[in-house]
Amino acid sequence: MTWSILLLPGDGIGPEVADAGRQVLDRLVERTDLDLAFENGLIGGAAIEETGSPFPQATRDAATKADAILLGAVGGPQWTALAGDKRPEAGLLALRSALGVYANLRPIHVRSEVVDLSPVKREIAEGTDILFVRELTGGLYFGDKGVLEDGAYDTCRYSRLEIERVVRIAADLARTRRGKITLVDKANVMETSRLWRRVTEEIIEADYHDLELEILLVDAASMHLITRPRDFDVIVTENLFGDILTDEASVLTGSIGLIPSASIGAETTGLYEPVHGSAPDIAGQNKANPIGMIESIAMMLELSLGLPREAQAVREAVTLALADCRTADLGGTASTSHMANTILEHLDQCLDRV
Ligand code: NAD
Ligand code: IPM
Numbered sequence: 001m002t003w004s005i006l007l008l009p010g011d012g013i014g015p016e017v018a019d020a021g022r023q024v025l026d027r028l029v030e031r032t033d034l035d036l037a038f039e040n041g042l043i044g045g046a047a048i049e050e051t052g053s054p055f056p057q058a059t060r061d062a063a064t065k066a067d068a069i070l071l072g073a074v075g076g077p078q079w080t081a082l083a084g085d086k087r088p089e090a091g092l093l094a095l096r097s098a099l100g101v102y103a104n105l106r107p108i109h110v111r112s113e114v115v116d117l118s119p120v121k122r123e124i125a126e127g128t129d130i131l132f133v134r135e136l137t138g139g140l141y142f143g144d145k146g147v148l149e150d151g152a153y154d155t156c157r158y159s160r161l162e163i164e165r166v167v168r169i170a171a172d173l174a175r176t177r178r179g180k181i182t183l184v185d186k187a188n189v190m191e192t193s194r195l196w197r198r199v200t201e202e203i204i205e206a207d208y209h210d211l212e213l214e215i216l217l218v219d220a221a222s223m224h225l226i227t228r229p230r231d232f233d234v235i236v237t238e239n240l241f242g243d244i245l246t247d248e249a250s251v252l253t254g255s256i257g258l259i260p261s262a263s264i265g266a267e268t269t270g271l272y273e274p275v276h277g278s279a280p281d282i283a284g285q286n287k288a289n290p291i292g293m294i295e296s297i298a299m300m301l302e303l304s305l306g307l308p309r310e311a312q313a314v315r316e317a318v319t320l321a322l323a324d325c326r327t328a329d330l331g332g333t334a335s336t337s338h339m340a341n342t343i344l345e346h347l348d349q350c351l352d353r354v
């Protein structure tokens with residue numbers, strides 16, 4: 001079977017890490033019986049420059065047809081003056097919404113090889129293995145918003161269904177891991193959070209009583225993530241809290257440049273993107289860490305293409321490469337392309353072993 005993969009490099013370091021990702025995919029095609037058909041598309045600032053829209057119709061059409069989408073990053077200082085719905089970021093939000101990918105999986109795994117690069121002490125960070133399940137198509141991001149004469153507003157709305165479906169995904173994943181799920185909310189202040197709490201408690205009580213449910217307020221959770229990160233297994237939370245907490249948690253691993261994500265939902269197309277942004281401060285310098293993108297490919301192999309062994313080979317190649325060299329965000333001097341080549345060198349042997 002031929003899988004169709006849509007590549008959306010986007011802006012800033014997006015094209016640099018997407019290139020590295022493409023090389024990994026090409027190598028997999030060369031070395032296994034994997035058959036991939038690639039298409040390239042425009043999103044974000046790059047799409048604005050070419051077409052005037054951050055999410056052109058051609059990208060929408062290609063996205064709904066693809067089996068999986070790999071996205072670099074969007075945004076940059078050149079587009080900050082644009083109105084909200086015209087900005088590069090609006091293109092990414094429209095893509096997520098069009099695909100219906102309501103569950104964004106963001107694994108935070110502290111590798112023992114780089115644990116000393118964590119700003120948090122080894123005895124606290126070591127062994128951390130958290131899976132965030134961030135709600136991705138609702139909440140403040142998608143509620144009514146507007147600019148008033150002397151103000152502005154964003155509204156947060158969640159339906160029962162929007163909460164239930166993402167909590168079920170988180171609970172199913174917790175069952176395959178250590179059996180604990182933590183809900184992060186702001187139920188002492190927000191009505192939507194009180195609904196999240198009620199719905200989550202009902203679902204866990206009715207269908208997942210084998211799981212341990214922990215509930216934390218978001219302000220305290222942001223502290224516990226740093227003081228006792230190993231205690232967490234699966235964390236489920238609304239869109240905005242998930243965005244913020246995953247950037248925070250990423251530093252436990254040494255760099256945001258290491259963190260991948262998978263966005264899934266009811267439809268078959270999965271969206272895979274590193275958690276980091278377009279990093280304008282290092283864009284165009286061949287300095288970006290490509291590992292978040294390459295680990296996103298491992299998630300794609302596993303979740304969209306049903307190839308867990310190949311996914312494992314990619315992850316092992318990354319681990320081996322990290323012993324040889326590192327990009328600047330991890331204190332090394334390797335360029336993006338050198339890091340990618342080192343991963344490719346290891347990938348050959350890792351594929352032979354799986
Ligand atoms: P950012 O994640 O782009 O960068 C934050 C810091 O992390 C920077 O110092 C950057 O150099 C560093 N960094 C990020 N990725 C790295 C990598 N792979 N290797 C090495 N260092 C890396 O966040 P920001 O600066 O707040 O945002 C810049 C732009 O990116 C904004 O326009 C924002 O909207 C956008 N953004 C896009 C996405 C996405 O497309 N998914 C995600 C986050 C931010
Ligand atoms: C992310 C980004 C996006 C988000 C932006 C660029 C819209 O920060 O993927 O984490 O907030 O979801």
Ligand code: MN
Pocket residue numbers: 243244247275
């Ligand atoms: Mn973010």
